[in-house]
Amino acid sequence: MTSTQRTDLRQQVLVLYLSSSALDSAVVGWSVYDGTGRTNPTTGDSDTPPYETGLDALRDGWRLIQAAQLLPPQPGHEYDVSFLKHEFFFEKLA
């Protein structure tokens, strides 16, 4: 592959929210950002997740680039609920 060909590649980003910190647990939420411009995913555009688990995304060629850290709750806020905890970022180059 030449360097010229490499610059034609664009990043596609898949964000999966899983039911636990295990990568093979069920997908409970998802977002897609498409750097190729071929699709325009947006808020509330689908009720069906692209994969059943995070592992399924790996098997389909997505590369894991970031996983949420496991952080203990702030003292005094152990029962608070807030953002989804188990966030995994994947990429493909297309």
Added chain:
Amino acid sequence: MSRPHRKHLLTSVQMARFVAHGSLRIDAVVPAEMNALAVDVLRKGIPAAPYGAPVNEAFEEGSFARQLLGLPEIAGAVYSLVGPEPAVDHHAVHIRRAREGTAQNLHGDAIIDVRPDAFDVQLMYYPQEVTLDMGGTLSVPGSHLRRTNETDTGRYQNLRGQSRLTCPAGTVVFLHHGIWHGGRRNDSVIDRYMFKIRLNPTVRQLRLWNTDDLYDPAVAAELGRQFPWYEHATGRLEVYNRVRLWQALVGDDSYDPDYWVTRVTNRPTRVVAQRSLNPHARRPTAMGEPA
């Protein structure tokens, strides 16, 4: 606004469902003749009112908004949720234009609001039939107790079990102030209208509904409900927080059908260890005096 007849108040099961879901939907509650007028009324705009104005000051007698709030089922739901004489926080006409090309990010209105024993409601009135491609409001059941600020949730595009509103004309949805929601992209050729009124309680929200069924097992079933987007562990914390809210609404700190709150707040203070077992006590001598 006068007190509604008890037959129009919400039941305990409906209230528990609101506490669990963060929303209450009443389909086609507004009569067709009002719906037929509504889009023109909303296009012209509803006169603004100062933040926190009483309903009767915010909306003129005979106005469309007063007629809407005066419908018995709506008045009963408002009374059950926020009580008599609520204040109008603000109101707005929301229009998702035909083929406008964008959706709102998922958000909670106003700013982060963590009141544990009070809530506002947002009445959302849809005068038209809303089909899936008209950009009906996206909302996330059971998200209202999450402590997040406004559009900080914008990264979340889709969550399992989300609600993409489709409804018949004349539907009203009441939302807890904290619920994650957003106007979806309108891919149709019809402008989609919605009229929103945010109401603040002016009384303590304590047993304002019809409590005849307060101890119906269906109440506990509603409060224990899980949603498909919850992480397994956090889903248990959701129930804990809901039970806390329900305890405030019924004025009973002992209500805890699944024991989530009781278990982690159980810190007995009664001491039963014998004084003779005190390991720090001086040991008696042969003479019977402490050494």
